[in-house]
């Protein structure tokens with residue numbers, strides 16, 4: 327019996343039975359054997375993934391019965407329902423979320439014309455409803471048999487990703503080998519999650535790489551989760567298995583607004599707003615050269631010590647994450663003194679710049695914790711474009727209109743001080759701990775430059791150098807120099823840091839700031 331036979335005539339039990347048969351066929355997909363093969367690869371099916379992502383029973387599928395109309399290469403004899411992508415919406419913690427999930431069992435999850443049209447529709451629905459879009463990616467890129475139609479399909483996705491950027495959160499979850507367009511679209515979204523071992527992203531797969539360059543690489547060596555989490559910076563989050571990964575996607579969604587016209591959800595906490603953070607006295611050593619773990623400082627400051635670190639394993643000299651202060655979501659940017667002394671370099675600038683832009687787009691106030699010796703010197707950095715990349719971070723902060731509060735914990739030198747949300751680039755409130763040093767450079771370096779002649783002419787150059795360093799420190803390297811000039815708003819007791827942050831952000835909640843009218847800026851790329 328054909329589909330048409332099932333649905334013509336007056337509604338009878340036969341019709342409903344026919345519909346149920348078609349639904350069952352569409353939901354089963356290509357069958358048990360294909361499902362077993364998917365599981366044998368260590369992967370869940372698209373429907374199993376959607377069930378883990380969304381609140382139970384909330385998924386409403388769209389275009390389940392769509393099939394391709396392509397021909398050639400035997401396609402006309404293989405026209406499965408869904409065309410290899412499951413699309414629809416549901417809820418996460420009761421809030422609407424749109425989703426599409428590749429079904430790798432059908433044409434390797436590759437994208438043809440019908441498959442693309444389904445994704446276009448769901449993206450348009452998400453944008454018009456003002457709700458986040460989550461893609462569960464497990465697809466081989468453009469469907470080779472559909473040629474340019476498949477390529478055009480990807481063009482439509484990229485255009486929609488870009489149009490939706492900064493309007494609704496877009497989250498890409500990589501759960502299988504994702505090639506070509508299946509890797510490009512995620513790069514245009516706000517966050518990329520990957521599962522170790524089973525997920526890969528590459529523009530061209532190992533076979534093409536081998537044919538063109540001769541290099542023999544496994545899929546994971548070319549574009550596995552570890553590569554993208556540590557080296558390329560493409561992946562923001564990596565998890566061991568799909569269950570944990572999808573649970574963390576739900577956590578991220580709980581920290582984001584549904585769209586750029588809303589604020590992130592508030593989750594009141596029992597952690598007192600005026601809790602003293604006295605452990606910071608011991609966590610942060612007085613000696614500016616002593617390393618410590620900035621993660622511990624963040625955990626001490628935020629509600630219940632809970633936060634979600636973004637790009638945890640890439641550019642570890644800077645830490646970015648989302649947390650709550652008195653129930654309100656904040657984005658935190660902080661130097662990490664235990665990695666490269668917390669210096670700013672190319673990767674750190676790119677990482678923090680993108681994070682600041684994301685926070686600004688989604689109405690997330692930014693807290694910056696500074697302990698920075700400066701920019702990393704060296705030919706590698708200069709030739710790699712540190713000027714251009716550092717400018718991305720500067721541009722992101724200068725452009726951000728959300729509430730911005732910065733605190734200098736220990737030291738902040740030179741251009742890195744300016745870039746990391748100094749008052750002069752628009753921080754709303756800036757504070758400093760009593761022990762800190764804000765200056766053009768460290769005292770030793772400064773003395774060597776400005777007292778070079780005196781040191782060289784002295785009978786005991788080392789003693790003279792020590793004397794000059796001491797003089798420079800006592801004249802300039804204390805927070806009161808900046809406070810007297812109004813360049814920090816106050817010098818604060820570290821134990822009061824949480825309370826002051828919460829008071830400041832509460833005051834800034836009604837902040838309104840506009841940028842000059844323009845089509846868009848021309849940010850450094």
Ligand SMILES: CCC(=O)SCCNC(=O)CCNC(=O)[C@H](O)C(C)(C)COP(=O)(O)OP(=O)(O)OC[C@H]1O[C@@H](n2cnc3c(N)ncnc32)[C@H](O)[C@@H]1OP(=O)(O)O
Nearest residue numbers: 433434436466467468469470471480503505506507508531
């Ligand atoms: C926007 C421009 C673009 O997207 S260009 C990118 C075009 N895509 C590619 O070059 C990727 C080609 N495919 C691959 O490299 C591999 O299939 C990858 C994705 C690495 C997966 O490998 P593996 O896990 O071993 O699976 P497999 O090769 O057995 O494939 C499973 C079934 O899917 C099919 N498949 C794969 N790729 C495509 C494709 N692009 N178009 C159409 N079908 C594709 C395979 O033929 C295979 O099918 P079957 O199960 O044997 O019927």
